[in-house]
Amino acid sequence: MANIYDYAYDLEKAIRKSDEYENLRKAFKEVMADPSSRKMFEDFRRFQADLQLKQMQGEEISEEELVNAQKRFEVIRQHKLISELMAMEDRMNVVMEDISRIVSKPLDEVYQELTNGT
Amino acid sequence: MANIYDYAYDLEKAIRKSDEYENLRKAFKEVMADPSSRKMFEDFRRFQADLQLKQMQGEEISEEELVNAQKRFEVIRQHKLISELMAMEDRMNVVMEDISRIVSKPLDEVYQELTNGT
Numbered sequence: 001m002a003n004i005y006d007y008a009y010d011l012e013k014a015i016r017k018s019d020e021y022e023n024l025r026k027a028f029k030e031v032m033a034d035p036s037s038r039k040m041f042e043d044f045r046r047f048q049a050d051l052q053l054k055q056m057q058g059e060e061i062s063e064e065e066l067v068n069a070q071k072r073f074e075v076i077r078q079h080k081l082i083s084e085l086m087a088m089e090d091r092m093n094v095v096m097e098d099i100s101r102i103v104s105k106p107l108d109e110v111y112q113e114l115t116n117g118t
Numbered sequence: 119m120a121n122i123y124d125y126a127y128d129l130e131k132a133i134r135k136s137d138e139y140e141n142l143r144k145a146f147k148e149v150m151a152d153p154s155s156r157k158m159f160e161d162f163r164r165f166q167a168d169l170q171l172k173q174m175q176g177e178e179i180s181e182e183e184l185v186n187a188q189k190r191f192e193v194i195r196q197h198k199l200i201s202e203l204m205a206m207e208d209r210m211n212v213v214m215e216d217i218s219r220i221v222s223k224p225l226d227e228v229y230q231e232l233t234n235g236t
Contacts, residue, residue: 004213007132008220011125015224018122028228042232058175092225095122099221102126106133107214110146114160 011099024092027085037081044076129217142210145203155199162194 015021031037051069054061077083133139149155169187172179195201 004129004132004136005216005220007125007129008217011122011129012220012223014122014125015221021224021228024225025228028231032231045232056174096222096225098123099126100218102123102130103133103217103221104214105130106139107210110139110143113146113150114163 015095015099018095020088020092020095024085024088027081027088031081031085034081037079040076040079041082041085044072044082047072133213133217136213138206138210138213142203142206145199145206149199149203152199155197158194158197159200159203162190162200165190 031041047069051061051065076086149159165187169179169183194204
């Protein structure tokens with residue numbers, strides 16, 4: 001039992017030491033250090049979160065909202081600091097998703113029998 | 119990079135070797151081995167999943183559905199094999215949630231600045 005937690009803390013430390021993590025932190029700090037970039041990033045995140053919530057709740061996204069989202073995304077992609085931050089986020093997310101898949105595999109296997117119907 | 123994955127696989131192995139995991143597997147196999155228990159468990163899981171989906175989509179749960187859910191839960195709690203399985207699931211879930219919290223802490227810390235507004 002204590003064993004599992006030891007391994008989890010080791011993994012946590014490895015994440016902190018990884019290039020992906022260090023690069024993400026650096027990119028994030030740079031955006032936060034520049035007030036106009038920061039505001040732009042925060043606004044975009046809020047907009048994204050609102051849209052995501054709507055989708056999760058099964059609300060329909062209007063054509064206008066979609067076009068608006070597309071436009072906002074294009075603008076943000078032109079922004080050097082923010083687009084760098086988002087690229088670093090993508091890389092870190094790949095690693096975190098891989099970890100999540102690896103760690104949840106034992107549990108998935110237990111329940112496989114249910115979905116297989118065997 | 120390879121480093122992170124090594125640690126993740128070590129953690130996966132530790133999960134497989136844990137008492138929580140072994141007990142869950144055993145309890146699950148016992149329910150699956152008994153056709154009537156299995157059917158009862160599957161029906162309950164499906165019912166739970168439907169209810170959860172409704173809640174996530176912001177649909178209102180009627181009084182009748184709530185009473186029905188409560189009743190089903192009481193019946194299932196009386197079932198020896200299934201209630202044992204559910205107890206083992208709860209214990210495993212505590213461990214998995216702890217792991218998830220530990221492993222996502224580095225990332226949470228990066229974004230703390232955003233929510234703190236500092």
